[in-house]
Amino acid sequence: MKPFGKLLNLCFVLALLAFFLLGLGKAILRPKEVNEYENRTASRLELPALETVLDGAFQAGVEDGLSDQVPLAQVMKKLYNEGGSRLVLGAMSGFLETKPPYYVSLLGTKIFAGDYLVYDTYTMERVEENLQKKAENLNGQFAAHPELDFYAYYIEKDTDVNLETGEKPGIYEFLAQTLDLPKGHMARFEVNGFGDFGRDFFRTDHHWNRVGSYRGYREVLSLLGVEDEPLEPLGEETVAQGFSGSKAGSAGMRGVFTEDFTAYRFDFPAMEITVNGEPAGDYGNQEAYFDGTAAEPLSYGNFYGGDFGQVVFDTGRADRENLLVVGESFDNAMLKLLASHFGKTYSVDLRNYERSMGSAFAFAPYVQQHQIGTVLLIGNCDYFTMPEFRLEG
Numbered sequence: 001m002k003p004f005g006k007l008l009n010l011c012f013v014l015a016l017l018a019f020f021l022l023g024l025g026k027a028i029l030r031p032k033e034v035n036e037y038e039n040r041t042a043s044r045l046e047l048p049a050l051e052t053v054l055d056g057a058f059q060a061g062v063e064d065g066l067s068d069q070v071p072l073a074q075v076m077k078k079l080y081n082e083g084g085s086r087l088v089l090g091a092m093s094g095f096l097e098t099k100p101p102y103y104v105s106l107l108g109t110k111i112f113a114g115d116y117l118v119y120d121t122y123t124m125e126r127v128e129e130n131l132q133k134k135a136e137n138l139n140g141q142f143a144a145h146p147e148l149d150f151y152a153y154y155i156e157k158d159t160d161v162n163l164e165t166g167e168k169p170g171i172y173e174f175l176a177q178t179l180d181l182p183k184g185h186m187a188r189f190e191v192n193g194f195g196d197f198g199r200d201f202f203r204t205d206h207h208w209n210r211v212g213s214y215r216g217y218r219e220v221l222s223l224l225g226v227e228d229e230p231l232e233p234l235g236e237e238t239v240a241q242g243f244s245g246s247k248a249g250s251a252g253m254r255g256v257f258t259e260d261f262t263a264y265r266f267d268f269p270a271m272e273i274t275v276n277g278e279p280a281g282d283y284g285n286q287e288a289y290f291d292g293t294a295a296e297p298l299s300y301g302n303f304y305g306g307d308f309g310q311v312v313f314d315t316g317r318a319d320r321e322n323l324l325v326v327g328e329s330f331d332n333a334m335l336k337l338l339a340s341h342f343g344k345t346y347s348v349d350l351r352n353y354e355r356s357m358g359s360a361f362a363f364a365p366y367v368q369q370h371q372i373g374t375v376l377l378i379g380n381c382d383y384f385t386m387p388e389f390r391l392e393g
Helices: 002-029 050-054 057-069 073-096 124-144 171-178 194-200 210-224 246-250 286-291 300-304 329-333 335-339 353-357 363-369
Strands: 104-106 109-112 116-118 149-155 186-189 235-243 259-265 272-275 278-280 310-314 322-326 344-348 372-379
Touching: 116 246, 124 149, 124 171, 149 171, 149 210, 171 186, 186 210, 194 210, 210 259, 210 329, 210 335, 210 372, 235 286, 259 286, 286 300, 300 329, 310 335, 310 353, 322 335, 329 335, 329 372, 335 344, 363 372
Parallel strands: 149 186, 149 372, 322 344, 322 372
Antiparallel strands: 104 109, 109 116, 235 259, 272 278, 272 310, 310 344
16 A cells, blocks of 8 residues: 555656646746736746846746736635735724724725725826826827817726815815816816715726716816717616625625625617727627626726726717717726717727737727827826836837
């Protein structure tokens, strides 16, 4: 029995080694693009270079890459995070119910008002340099294209206001002073405290909910000078109970913090939709979730539509101008609503455009080719600071 036991142990070790090597080979040759558990672009293993080894970036990249790419790594992370979260949450339940509400930190995640997962409020020192670079980038495009009507819509959220004190770092005011836009061509989705935030945003997800996104849609229509009446909701329905959004997922609290996912139902006009250059039956799966026939797990992106490189909505109304929306995931919830008022609406997510369309986004030929008259720049603070969102670099 002893030789057999040793052979069995050896086979087990070899099987584990083979599994690891196969996973490592897949991570290098066919890496996954998305970390679905944490709802972000997956880190990849990169070849070492002298400067990256010396400054430690290569070593950190290996750790992040293995965490995202090796099979079962995300599953183990999920089990570890959720187990720890449930234990600590049980111990802190009394503190979370304390009134008046205040910020509580749980395993690196901030909680407010008992069950709202929130981010830290940004400071101007943290974002000013990148805000300035984005403003210079956009001002260059404004000057180069006087024939276009540019509009900017800034979305405030928990990073823009201290929910305890109501203090704000002034990010919108900085942009409003720095962007060379005509008067009346910039507006914001204003959040002045927990009353606004609690009404307009999910508790477990970083996006706005049905109330916030519909408010944003109406405000954008006004900003763009659209004279049509906004589409009115036919009603609201709870699509699912026990929804855990992106914040809960990234903090290892999916299933620990939950809420109802309630949405408005609309009678959208007929439109042809293409996603990344290919015909699509729809953008998002709103009707499928309402009808209970959706095959994909519920998420903000699966319901309203994902962060594709390019989505085109064509209502066939040749009497209406074409709109270009350069944004990020916040606009997903309003794209079909906005598209109802234009001939063709082009939505571009600069993070994914080159990978999805096979070439880098070139603004000047794009607006000329698609006969764009109006350009909407829409997003939260991250959109106005991340280098990936700069027009043409």
